[in-house]
Amino acid sequence: MQHPMLALLASLLLFTTTGLQSAELTAKQIVHQSMEQWRGVSSESTMSMIIHRPDWQRTMTMRAWTQGDKLSLVRVTAPKKDVGNATLIKDNSMWSFAPKINRVIKIPSSMMSQGWMGSDFSNKDIGKSTDIVDQYQHRLIETLREGEHQVYVIESIPLEDAAVVWGKEVLQVRDDFVVKRHEFWDQDGELIKVMVASEIRPMGGRAVASRLRMAKVATPDQWTEMVTHQVAFDVALSPQIFTLSNLRNPRR
Amino acid sequence: MNVSSLTIAFTLAWRNLWRNYRRTLIMLLAIGLGVWAMVFMTAMMRGMVDGMLKDGIRALPGHVQIHHPNYLDDPSVANSIAEPQGTLLDALNHPQVDAWAMRVKVPAVISSERETRGVMLLGVDAAAELNLSFDISHITQGQFLPSLTEEELAVDVQAQKAAKGIVIGVKLAQKLETRLGKRIVVMTQDIDNTIVDRGFRIVGLYQSDIPGFEEMYVYSDRRLIQSMVGLKGQVSEIAINGDGYRDNQALLSHIANASPADMKVESWRQVDAYLSAMLEMMDGFVLVWIVVIFLALSFGLMNTLIMAVFERVREIGLMQALGMRSSGVMRMILIESLLLLLLGLAAGNICSLLSIAAIQDGIDVTAVAEGMAMFGAKAVLYPVLQYSDMLLANVVVIVLGLLTSLYPAWRAAHYDPIVALNKH
Numbered sequence: 097m098q099h100p101m102l103a104l105l106a107s108l109l110l111f112t113t114t115g116l117q118s119a120e121l122t123a124k125q126i127v128h129q130s131m132e133q134w135r136g137v138s139s140e141s142t143m144s145m146i147i148h149r150p151d152w153q154r155t156m157t158m159r160a161w162t163q164g165d166k167l168s169l170v171r172v173t174a175p176k177k178d179v180g181n182a183t184l185i186k187d188n189s190m191w192s193f194a195p196k197i198n199r200v201i202k203i204p205s206s207m208m209s210q211g212w213m214g215s216d217f218s219n220k221d222i223g224k225s226t227d228i229v230d231q232y233q234h235r236l237i238e239t240l241r242e243g244e245h246q247v248y249v250i251e252s253i254p255l256e257d258a259a260v261v262w263g264k265e266v267l268q269v270r271d272d273f274v275v276k277r278h279e280f281w282d283q284d285g286e287l288i289k290v291m292v293a294s295e296i297r298p299m300g301g302r303a304v305a306s307r308l309r310m311a312k313v314a315t316p317d318q319w320t321e322m323v324t325h326q327v328a329f330d331v332a333l334s335p336q337i338f339t340l341s342n343l344r345n346p347r348r
Numbered sequence: 349m350n351v352s353s354l355t356i357a358f359t360l361a362w363r364n365l366w367r368n369y370r371r372t373l374i375m376l377l378a379i380g381l382g383v384w385a386m387v388f389m390t391a392m393m394r395g396m397v398d399g400m401l402k403d404g405i406r407a408l409p410g411h412v413q414i415h416h417p418n419y420l421d422d423p424s425v426a427n428s429i430a431e432p433q434g435t436l437l438d439a440l441n442h443p444q445v446d447a448w449a450m451r452v453k454v455p456a457v458i459s460s461e462r463e464t465r466g467v468m469l470l471g472v473d474a475a476a477e478l479n480l481s482f483d484i485s486h487i488t489q490g491q492f493l494p495s496l497t498e499e500e501l502a503v504d505v506q507a508q509k510a511a512k513g514i515v516i517g518v519k520l521a522q523k524l525e526t527r528l529g530k531r532i533v534v535m536t537q538d539i540d541n542t543i544v545d546r547g548f549r550i551v552g553l554y555q556s557d558i559p560g561f562e563e564m565y566v567y568s569d570r571r572l573i574q575s576m577v578g579l580k581g582q583v584s585e586i587a588i589n590g591d592g593y594r595d596n597q598a599l600l601s602h603i604a605n606a607s608p609a610d611m612k613v614e615s616w617r618q619v620d621a622y623l624s625a626m627l628e629m630m631d632g633f634v635l636v637w638i639v640v641i642f643l644a645l646s647f648g649l650m651n652t653l654i655m656a657v658f659e660r661v662r663e664i665g666l667m668q669a670l671g672m673r674s675s676g677v678m679r680m681i682l683i684e685s686l687l688l689l690l691l692g693l694a695a696g697n698i699c700s701l702l703s704i705a706a707i708q709d710g711i712d713v714t715a716v717a718e719g720m721a722m723f724g725a726k727a728v729l730y731p732v733l734q735y736s737d738m739l740l741a742n743v744v745v746i747v748l749g750l751l752t753s754l755y756p757a758w759r760a761a762h763y764d765p766i767v768a769l770n771k772h
Contacts (some may be wrong), residue, residue: 113739131768133763151458187542188542188543188544189542190543202541204537204543207561208457208543208545209457209459209464209535224444243590254547255529256512256531256547256549257512257546257547257548258546258547259387259533259534259535259545259546259547260531260533261459261460261531261533261547262459262461263461280461281381282462283530283531284462288461288462
């Protein structure tokens, strides 16, 4: 189901034919489809990351390549002092390269919960986001109407042994499978952090959340925004891209 | 020197002692108090350290430990050993072994919604661990991992759930801002150095008297951790308890003879250098403590004897004029000092034995428990009297006491009889 329209049709069909009793299956499919939509079979994109704090703000521009849900590479292209900083994710492992010290560092488990490049996204958010499909129990709690779109509100509760600290996550997925809002709740039912898509644009042939903001509820004046400038989906990528040697010495 | 002259010297010394009985009693009181302080306080300190050691050794190391030769230098999953089999297993089940437990012990990261901390993840067999190290009364909330066999576990759904849970310290739970019954995520590295993580539900909270312990160690099921880090049939360490922690040489060689060449058997002294250093420091400290008290005591002793000599200058002159040798005078003063010391020692020893017996059940120091906990001592102190310490105190007092009285005795022995007799 690579074509978004096809996927949409398929899931709509599921909706109408199976009705409410298989809502769980559908909810899982929606989440799965939204992850597919977000990553594609492969993608190549240019984006900026804005890290905002009460007394400062900085912007980094970077290029990212992804292949399936196991491989991705992100390389910083601006500002000058950060050029070359790169992160490679392969299966569940993560490496980072810092040209200033000319070293590839494997991110140890102790650092997975720390912010990625100083942002509000944790290394884990970056590395493992597709786990949400299998490690959770998904339930469609309501369907909203927003202009010409339908928005599915899905509550995802992690399985007992899932490596997830959250009590539940609530996703709002538009009917074109763009995640509009992703809430992280703790186990006491308190909202901890929220990721919001504040801008959705068609890019590379599909709808893309081109501006994503992550912020903790307790500190709304500290946030990180990911702005996608350009993205191409289903491009042919050489496997050479996702290697440690390419992480260190970029060929392109 | 014949027996009668010794008897005379002894009689003279004894009577001299009670001529000024008030001064003698005060001196006796001082010596008695000093000896009491030496013995009693040493016993209290011994008790404190003993409690710390017992707790500390019980807590994890065991009296003897088996692990991979490189484990102490690099406690990673790569340095693990096979589960005991054959001769080693027989040796472990030998009556010389009190209890034993095998564990998987890996550094891990534990995170809740709000906090992340580094811990040591222990994969244990609940039954063995309860037998060897874990005190079930330390569980403050919930329960420890269920100690059931696999068959029992298969039918008990409730226990199955608990067996997949984790037991963490009360302080760690506070730091993580989490509670009993909530889920936390444990992340570690498996044998191929890839990151593995898993969610656990907190089934029990425990507290420990050892500082930092409950923030450091989390307990989970051994098989679960083995499959998590990819260590099939392998463990990080085997801890073994014998009769007592002080003398574990026999146990050590018993286990060492039975274990394969690729395993290293070590005493808790090597495994926990801190505890063993503490024991050594304590031995040195006792000596210093006794000598310091004696130094304070010796000034009083010397002063008393010098006073006694000054008072009796004429008398000593007369005895010398009548033909007593200076060595006899010296002997007399030394015997006087020895009697004083012996009486004081007897009083001090009796007092300390009585006071130790009085608090044999321990004294409650809950009022300062927080401070005591900082260095690992308990809220209830038990005195532990080591007879070697008592002997040391007595020997130190007699030997140094006689040395101290040499000066007054020497002075008394070297008076010129003529000058002494004319002294007013």
